Amino acid sequence: MKRKNLKALIALGFASTFVLAACGGGASDETADTSGGNTDTSGGSSAEDFSIVMVTDIGGVDDRSFNQSAWEGMQAWGEEHGKEQGTDGYAYIQSDDDSQITTNLNTAVQSNFDLIYGIGFKLQPAMAELAEQNPDQNFVLIDDVIESDNVASVLFKDHEAAFLAGVAAGETTETDRVGFVGGEKSAVIDRFEAGFVAGVEAANPDATVDVQYAGSFGDAAMGKQLAAGMYGNGADIIFHASGDTGNGVFSEAIDRMNAGSDTQLWVIGVDRDQQEQGNYSGGNLTLTSTLKGVGTAVHDIANQTMEGNFPGGQVTNYGLAEGGVGLTEGNLSDDVKTSIDEYRQQIIDGEITVPETPGE
Structure with a gap:
């Protein structure tokens, strides 16, 4: 059984609205392969117990903006796969201050989630260090780049x-x-x-x-x-x-x-x-x-990784042409x-x- 000791976990309910309105179809990849990729799903977890967690940027999942969009995408993924929040499904750890980011990312690693999202460029330094220290753990960074086989980076135009x-x-x-x-x-x-x-x-x-x-x-x-x-x-x-x-x-x-x-x-x-x-x-x-389309990216990469296709070492860039x-x-x-x-x-x-x- 996986250990889910999330001291900062807060249970909130929001509507699942991760598809971009008035923006065309789903986003596609413009990738720059920096490291060759990693197709492992963090220890070989089965789809039934595959789990994801996000560490927020400052503002929390109720900021009605950036973090909330990511959280809504995660909720949509959970609903699609019948996952529960806060157990072996999906969760978030909220950063109320910059000083909490490293601690929160460490908590996520120690809790043995299969995929860890960092929501925002502020998480880049701490995630880069943890990715190097934990090569078997898969990470996703939103709004910045880490060149590592076990990190998928997502940028937006x-x-x-x-x-x-x-x-x-x-x-x-x-x-x-x-x-x-x-x-x-x-x-x-x-x-x-x-x-x-x-x-x-x-x-x-x-x-x-x-x-x-x-x-x-x-x-x-x-x-x-x-x-x-x-x-x-x-x-x-x-x-x-x-x-x-x-x-x-x-x-x-x-x-x-x-x-x-x-x-x-x-x-x-x-x-x-x-x-x-x-x-x-x-x-x-x-x-x-x-x-x-932060929520769309969160949702899509979770599915890719659960299916054994984690886009490690890649930078995906979402713009108008991609509907992102x-x-x-x-x-x-x-x-x-x-x-x-x-x-x-x-x-x-x-x-x-x-x-x-x-x-x-």
Whole structure:
């Protein structure tokens, strides 16, 4: 019997919604084989007792964004295979602070799960070290790369979806001022920022973009403060790529709209459909949301590994062409949706190359 001593395990229930909406079919692989691959399933466990666990990034599985998307994919996998949460099926260990990441990953290893997911680039250093120390344990890293036979790495072309969000903002703004709130500076959030700014510039050269960083993915109060400054300076749309911090952006927009704002304010969500977060007394202020198929990747790699085809040593990159990132319809006008479809196709066809770093 496997040992499942998960001190940080929290049992929460969410709907299983791992398939990207308004984003085409399932994602396919663009792989760079760095190490040759590993087809073992962590000790040869049978499908009946195959188990998976995820260690979250900061924010937890109820962040309504990045971590929650991954957790929903894991729940969907569990439902598909009749697995139970927290026993020999699937589970999560929540990281509330950066200092907990190494401990949580060690807990996952010691608990003998067949497949361990690290949700976010912050887990890369600790997972790289543990992967080297535990060559028979299979790992999956989301949003960064570890070159090892026992690690499957998953990246997303966030800049492509962010570009479409920029087009939406540029064509919708009435003030020609929009904002971007990032969590922490990193290569991942750089992609969001660069794509968004490029999309705004392409759609509306007269618009300006106020870029601010909260320094955290789990500080809703800071998100609210940054949003207050942006809206106060005339911005009418803010795109956040900041995890739980973005809940503060929504909160500020809702408070202003409920107080009778003369300007229609909007928020663009990130990583999953955040439509419900935009509800206020007079309607809904989620303009659209970028979609990131984290849950789909979690689900698909679990199935591959359970079947003996763990993609170790490979880097899988999900973009618009693969259906791995996208944009919801939200409250977009028909004209803006038509424009976004045109830009999307130009990106897929290679007619537009979206920058991955600010200022590129």
